Amino acid sequence: MKNMxxxxxxxxxxxxxxxxxxxxxxxxxxxxLIFLFILVPVIGTFINSLFQDVSFLDKKFxxxxxxxxxFSDPGFRQALKFTMLFILVSVPxxxxxxxxxxxxxxxxxxxxxxxRACVLIPWAIPAAISARTWxxxxxxxxxxxxxxxxxxxxxxxxxxxxxxxxxxxxxxxxADVWKTTPFVAIIVLAGLQSIPEEIxxxxxxxxxxxxxxxxxxxxxxxxxxxxxxxxxxxIDGLRVFDVIYVLTGGGPGGETTSIxxxxxxxxxxxxxxxxxxxxxxxxxxxxxxxxxxxxxGRFETGQI
Amino acid sequence: xAYLIGKERIVTYLFILLLTVCxxxxxxxxxxxxxxxxxxxxxxxAELDFWQELIAEFETKTGIKVDLLRxxxxxxxxxxxxxxxxxxxxxxxxxxxxDVAWLAQFAASNWLEPVDSYLQSSQLDSEVFFQKVLNLxxxxxxxxxxxPVYVDGGVLYYRxxxxxxxxxxxxxxxxxxxxxxxxxxxxxxxxxxxDFYGFLWQGAQYEGLVCNWLEFTGSRGGGIVLEGRDxxxxxxxxxxxxxxxxxLIHRFxxxxxxxxxxxxxxxxxxSFQQGNALFERNWPYAWALHQAQGSPVKGKVGIAALPxxxxxxxxxxxxxxxxGISKYSDSKQKSFEFxxxxxxxxxxKKLALTLGWNPGRTDVYTDAEVIEKLPHFVSLKTVFENxxxxxxxxxxxxxxxxxxxxxxxxxxGKLSVKEALSEAEEEAKKVIEKYGRKQD
Numbered sequence: 001m002k003n004m005x006x007x008x009x010x011x012x013x014x015x016x017x018x019x020x021x022x023x024x025x026x027x028x029x030x031x032x033l034i035f036l037f038i039l040v041p042v043i044g045t046f047i048n049s050l051f052q053d054v055s056f057l058d059k060k061f062x063x064x065x066x067x068x069x070x071f072s073d074p075g076f077r078q079a080l081k082f083t084m085l086f087i088l089v090s091v092p093x094x095x096x097x098x099x100x101x102x103x104x105x106x107x108x109x110x111x112x113x114x115x116r117a118c119v120l121i122p123w124a125i126p127a128a129i130s131a132r133t134w135x136x137x138x139x140x141x142x143x144x145x146x147x148x149x150x151x152x153x154x155x156x157x158x159x160x161x162x163x164x165x166x167x168x169x170x171x172x173x174x175a176d177v178w179k180t181t182p183f184v185a186i187i188v189l190a191g192l193q194s195i196p197e198e199i200x201x202x203x204x205x206x207x208x209x210x211x212x213x214x215x216x217x218x219x220x221x222x223x224x225x226x227x228x229x230x231x232x233x234x235i236d237g238l239r240v241f242d243v244i245y246v247l248t249g250g251g252p253g254g255e256t257t258s259i260x261x262x263x264x265x266x267x268x269x270x271x272x273x274x275x276x277x278x279x280x281x282x283x284x285x286x287x288x289x290x291x292x293x294x295x296x297g298r299f300e301t302g303q304i
Numbered sequence: 305x306a307y308l309i310g311k312e313r314i315v316t317y318l319f320i321l322l323l324t325v326c327x328x329x330x331x332x333x334x335x336x337x338x339x340x341x342x343x344x345x346x347x348x349x350a351e352l353d354f355w356q357e358l359i360a361e362f363e364t365k366t367g368i369k370v371d372l373l374r375x376x377x378x379x380x381x382x383x384x385x386x387x388x389x390x391x392x393x394x395x396x397x398x399x400x401x402x403d404v405a406w407l408a409q410f411a412a413s414n415w416l417e418p419v420d421s422y423l424q425s426s427q428l429d430s431e432v433f434f435q436k437v438l439n440l441x442x443x444x445x446x447x448x449x450x451x452p453v454y455v456d457g458g459v460l461y462y463r464x465x466x467x468x469x470x471x472x473x474x475x476x477x478x479x480x481x482x483x484x485x486x487x488x489x490x491x492x493x494x495x496x497x498x499d500f501y502g503f504l505w506q507g508a509q510y511e512g513l514v515c516n517w518l519e520f521t522g523s524r525g526g527g528i529v530l531e532g533r534d535x536x537x538x539x540x541x542x543x544x545x546x547x548x549x550x551x552l553i554h555r556f557x558x559x560x561x562x563x564x565x566x567x568x569x570x571x572x573x574x575s576f577q578q579g580n581a582l583f584e585r586n587w588p589y590a591w592a593l594h595q596a597q598g599s600p601v602k603g604k605v606g607i608a609a610l611p612x613x614x615x616x617x618x619x620x621x622x623x624x625x626x627x628g629i630s631k632y633s634d635s636k637q638k639s640f641e642f643x644x645x646x647x648x649x650x651x652x653k654k655l656a657l658t659l660g661w662n663p664g665r666t667d668v669y670t671d672a673e674v675i676e677k678l679p680h681f682v683s684l685k686t687v688f689e690n691x692x693x694x695x696x697x698x699x700x701x702x703x704x705x706x707x708x709x710x711x712x713x714x715x716x717g718k719l720s721v722k723e724a725l726s727e728a729e730e731e732a733k734k735v736i737e738k739y740g741r742k743q744d
Contacts, residue, residue, distance in 0.1 A: 029321060054739060055391060056412035056698035069738070074731070075709070140562030141499060141575065162565040163716060251509030252564060253713030268384060269701035270409055271739070272391075 042283065045276045053273035066277035076278065078254055079262040082169075086258065087237035090173045090180075094233055095226060097177065098184025103214075105185065106192045123182035131246035134175040138162055138247070165255040168248050172256055175243050180236070184229045191225030192218070227297040231290055238286050339371035341639050344397035346375030346382040354658055362645045368638050373397050379511075390415040390630060398633035399642055401453060401625045404441050405511065405694055405701070410628070411444035412698035417629040418447040422640040428647060432665045440693040442626060449628060451647055452664025454655070456623030457691050458519050458610060459684070461576065461584040461594065465604040466493070475608035477618075479523070479548065482583070482611045486558040489582045497580065502558030504572045505585040507549070509712040512568055514694065514704045515621040516585060517711050521545040522619025522692055523612035528707075530695055533740050535732050537707070538725040545613075546714055546721045553715065564715035577601055585610060587623060591680050592660035607680045609687050622691040624664070656681075662688075699739035706731045 015023075052062045070076050105116050122130060137144045138161040146158040162168045195218065203213045241260040244250060250257035259282045266275035345355055352374050359370045373396070375382045383406055389397065390413070402410060410416050423430055430438065433452055442450045462475050470489055476482040486502025493500040506512035521527050526541025552559040560567070569586060573593060576584040579600045584590070594605045609618040627646055629639045645651060652663040656674055662684055668674055669685045694700060710728035713719040719727070 054699075055387070055415075056409060057739065057741070075706075140560065140566060141580075158561075160561040160565060163561060165718065168565075248565075249509050250709075251712050252716040253509070253718050254709040255718075265701075265705055268380060268387070269699065269705070270387065270413065271699075271702070 045283075046280050048272060049274075049276035049280045051273045053271070053276070055270035055272070062273075066274050067281075069274070070277050070281065075254060075257070076259075076262060079257045079259050080281075082256060083238060083240070083259045085169070086173065086176075086240060087234055089169075090176050091230065091233045091237055093173070093177050094181050094184050095230060097181045098229065099188050099222075099226070101181060101185035102188035102192055105189050119185055120182050122179050123186075125179070127179065127242040128246055130179050131175060131243045134171070134178075134243075135247055138171050162248055163252060165252070168252060168256045172240075172243055172247055175247060176237070176240065179243070180233060184233060187225055187229045187232075188222060191222035195221050224297055227293055231293040231297075234289055234293070235286050238282060238289070339369040341368065341399060341633070341635050341642060342371045342373050342397040343642060344373040344375055344382075344386060344400035346401075347377055351659055354655075358646070358651060358654070362642060365645070366641055368641060370642060371396075373400075379403055386410075390632065393632045395630075395632055395634040397630065398635060399627065399629050399639040401627055402450060404456075404622055404624050404626060405704070407441055407450055407626060407628075408444060408696045408700055409698045411449040415631050416444075416449040417631050417633065417636055418449055419451065419629065419640065419643070420448050422637075422643075423448065426640070426644055428644050432667055434664060434666055434688060434691075436689070436691055437622065437624075437664065440691075440696065441622060444696070450626035451628075451643065452624060453627045453646060453652075454625040454661045455664050455688060455691075456587050456589075456625075456662065457620035457684075457688050458515060458585055458623075459588055459620065459687050460608045460610045461586060461590065462606045462608060463582050463601065463604055464606045466582055467606070475606060476611050479611045479613055483552075483556055483558065486582055487556060490558055493582075499580045501560050501575075501581050502556075503552060503583040503585075504559065504567065504576055504581045505552075505563065506569060506572055507553075507559075507563035507567045507712075507715055508565060509708050510568060511704060511708070513708050513711055515623065517546070517549070517707065518621045518692065518694065519585070519610055519619045520549055522621075523610065523616045524548075525613075525616040527692070528695055528703075530697075533736055535729065535736055537729040537732055538722075541616075543721055543725055546711065546725065549711075550715055550717075550721060554717065564712055588662050588680070588684055589660065591678075607683050607687075609683075609690060618690050619692050620687050620690050622693045624662070626664075697740075699735060702735050702739065703732055706735060 049066055050061060050063055052058075052060050052065075101119050105112065105119060109115065125133075136142075140146065140158055140160050143161070145161060146155075149155045150158060160167070161171050199217060199221075200213060203217050208216065239260050240258045241264070244256055244258050244261050245264075248256045250261055259278060263275045263278035263282065266272075266278065343355075343359070345352070347355075352372070356372055359372055363369060375385055383403065386397070386400055386402070390410070430448070430451075434455055437452050437455055438448070442448050442452065460475065466489055467473075467475075470485070470492070472485055476485060482503075490500055490502040506516050518527055521542045524541045524545040526539055526545055529536035529539065553561060553563050569590075572584055572586055573590045575581060576586075576590075577594055577599055588607075591605070591607065593599065594601050596602070610620060612618045627643050629636055629643065633639050647665065649665065649667065652665050652668050653671060653674060655661040656663050656668055657677055660678065662681070663669070666685070669681050675681055695703065697703065706728055710719070710724040710731075714721045714724035
């Protein structure tokens with residue numbers, strides 16, 4: 001028995017022809033799926049973006065002209081600016097709130113199961129429905145926000161929440177944060193639960209206070225998990241569509257139009273080439289951000 | 305040996321996987337419906353149920369089997385569904401309803417089968433339709449590409465009971481009187497109802513804003529001026545009318561502050577129906593709902609043409625739904641028989657009586673039974689004579705998007721009216737440069 005085990009340990013360094021073959025067979029389905037459902041659409045969209053592909057005009061190859069127009073298009077620049085600002089504000093908020101919720105859910109509080117279920121509710125509601133709910137909260141004439149504010153005497157007149165750039169921006173961010181914080185909380189909670197209790201106990205023995213334990217022990221240990229959450233939220237935030245479509249329709253004055261909303265408008269009106277170019281830019285931004293995150297993430301895990 | 309079995313297993317699993325993928329991918333092909341034509345239409349559940357009834361009637365009459373493709377209520381979603389199947393040249397749906405604003409795009413994309421030749425060999429006479437609508441909307445490059453099922457136009461609703469209470473004889477013809485009356489009634493009514501406003505209209509950033517804007521500017525003699533590849537938006541008339549829209553909200557304060565954020569058809573309709581306004585700009589569909597059982601304004605509503613400025617004409621933006629046949633349909637003749645059925649006097653009358661739709665045929669408006677049930681049809685017919693279409697351009701949606709964005713900026717006060725209009729014109733020019741066909 002002992003001998004056999006030793007023999008096996010020696011083997012892995014040398015991959016036989018057979019091993020490589022079976023490894024390829026194992027990976028094949030995955031490669032096929034990635035190729036079919038990810039690479040083909042991405043390449044197709046990219047090729048499309050090099051054409052004048054308008055349903056009512058002749059299709060012709062125009063190389064990078066769509067991109068050229070894109071960068072001098074004030075509407076696109078506004079959408080890009082809004083989307084960047086949106087992830088810069090909403091993602092950090094989601095991470096901080098999500099971590100706080102995760103810590104609460106991880107603590108030994110009474111009714112922990114109920115608490116966990118409650119925190120998850122916003123994540124379980126379809127985005128279009130939660131956006132509709134927020135629309136009812138912000139509504140000028142019968143919205144909950146105005147009801148509370150006027151009742152408490154904070155404002156004498158109802159506020160038109162979605163009427164100013166800042167108001168509409170804040171409203172969209174609040175709706176998105178409310179909806180996706182549970183997602184962050186669940187991921188961080190998984191990270192928290194993987195921390196061995198001995199380490200925390202050791203820190204306690206060393207007389208570290210709660211804050212020290214959190215910042216010196218917990219945070220470094222859940223950093224990889226937080227980076228995963230950041231990655232997911234950033235990419236999701238870049239593609240934000242449903243909340244905006246329902247809540248503001250991109251208004252007022254195009255102030256809250258996101259990149260995907262902008263691309264959608266072109267697909268709807270029949271300009272598939274330009275819409276594809278917008279999508280490709282969105283893809284490039286999302287992809288480069290993911291690469292950065294993955295690099296940072298690996299670097300950090302290497303350190304631990 | 306054990307290794308070999310493992311490998312065989314992998315191959316077996318792979319084979320099973322492949323088989324399942326193929327099966328799920330192709331089993332859809334076998335379920336080809338045994339129907340002759342597919343009709344795509346969207347709307348509220350009650351509307352779709354009524355279409356199903358009409359289809360049953362058509363099937364017993366002609367023996368042609370029709371598959372009803374139920375689309376959502378939302379206009380944009382309906383359009384996206386059609387664009388997707390037409391772009392991929394699918395044979396289904398064969399026949400469908402289109403919003404008047406898409407007609408030019410669909411026609412210019414060569415997605416619609418011209419109906420002139422079918423009309424000639426049929427019983428249907430094109431004279432029965434609103435000629436203005438046919439000429440302005442259904443004709444593209446000199447050929448009829450669609451026919452009007454449902455004609456729509458912006459109208460003014462007013463509260464008859466409040467008119468009597470304040471001794472106002474007739475609905476105002478000029479915006480000047482309109483504003484005076486609205487301010488007067490609003491001031492008094494606020495004492496009992498703090499949510500009361502003089503005038504509700506559609507000002508959110510969406511297609512409805514352009515419809516409203518065209519009515520305001522039209523009533524001052526303005527609008528979008530298209531000459532060849534040149535476009536004028538920043539004109540004296542448009543600037544005056546747009547400033548008036550801004551003033552309704554911010555200066556006279558007879559329209560609520562959320563006009564430019566939330567006010568779409570249904571928000572306007574429900575608020576007016578709750579008794580919170582003196583005037584309402586809306587489409588004719590609101591009439592039946594205002595008069596329905598349990599409506600607080602039942603029997604208190606009047607309908608009139610929208611007011612005008614002293615040097616303009618009352619204007620109503622043309623809306624509505626048109627029926628057309630797909631270029632890629634595999635049974636065009638049968639599809640046209642269905643079109644003929646939908647546009648027949650009897651069906652149009654039924655659509656009017658059951659759904660309150662305003663027929664594209666003029667002769668239904670004089671039908672005694674229709675007038676008895678829908679007395680407002682008499683005023684509608686006159687309103688529809690002032691109908692004004694949105695620019696009949698294939699790239700209209702993109703133009704509209706620009707206008708929406710800048711008018712919304714002006715209404716929110718982010719840009720001055722002058723700035724907004726000049727920037728809108730600038731961007732509209734770029735749209736035309738990009739999408740307008742080069743003139744040979």
